[in-house]
Amino acid sequence: MNIAVYCSARENIAGECFEDARRLGAWIGENGHMLVYGGLAMGLMEAVASATATAGGKVMGVVPETRQHRQHTSNTVSIPVCSLHERKQIMEENADVFVALDGGFGTVDEVMSALATMSFFNEPKPMLLLNRNGLYDPLATMFDEMVRRGLMFAEVPQRITLCADMGELIAALGRLTGKKV
Numbered sequence: 001m002n003i004a005v006y007c008s009a010r011e012n013i014a015g016e017c018f019e020d021a022r023r024l025g026a027w028i029g030e031n032g033h034m035l036v037y038g039g040l041a042m043g044l045m046e047a048v049a050s051a052t053a054t055a056g057g058k059v060m061g062v063v064p065e066t067r068q069h070r071q072h073t074s075n076t077v078s079i080p081v082c083s084l085h086e087r088k089q090i091m092e093e094n095a096d097v098f099v100a101l102d103g104g105f106g107t108v109d110e111v112m113s114a115l116a117t118m119s120f121f122n123e124p125k126p127m128l129l130l131n132r133n134g135l136y137d138p139l140a141t142m143f144d145e146m147v148r149r150g151l152m153f154a155e156v157p158q159r160i161t162l163c164a165d166m167g168e169l170i171a172a173l174g175r176l177t178g179k180k181v
Contacts, residue, residue, distance in 0.1 A: 029055025
């Protein structure tokens with residue numbers, strides 16, 4: 001299974017975020033899956049890619065041409081792209097499931113793009129968000145309000161599973177893939 005992971009490229013974030021990224025990467029590699037991610041040796045992206053590769057998994061990096069010099073050396077497959085739009089599209093097309101770890105507006109943008117694409121083309125894929133300390137609660141609240149106002153179909157936010165911690169997220173991945181947790 002190809003697992004797209006969206007996450008922060010920042011370095012100065014809590015150590016537990018890096019621990020969880022490494023834990024997820026190790027699970028992906030140990031269970032024979034492929035990581036699909038932004039391709040850079042930065043922040044949580046570097047942690048999840050390194051752990052996936054160390055555990056024997058394949059790593060597909062979708063790398064902006066302007067950042068080729070920051071490309072992760074663990075990329076088994078490296079796909080250069082000209083724009084962030086193209087990067088998101090290639091990740092969406094190559095993913096069977098989406099995971100969002102801790103991240104900022106770029107991560108939220110990727111989640112929204114994948115959700116919009118799945119909804120528009122009616123091709124739902126599982127989407128799991130690590131909701132550490134309620135990070136994504138405001139997003140869920142916004143979706144509830146959009147549904148209440150008739151601006152969004154109720155099934156759209158139901159495609160997202162909020163996971164309180166990495167154990168819950170990995171258990172959900174295990175159920176989706178039929179692999180050990």
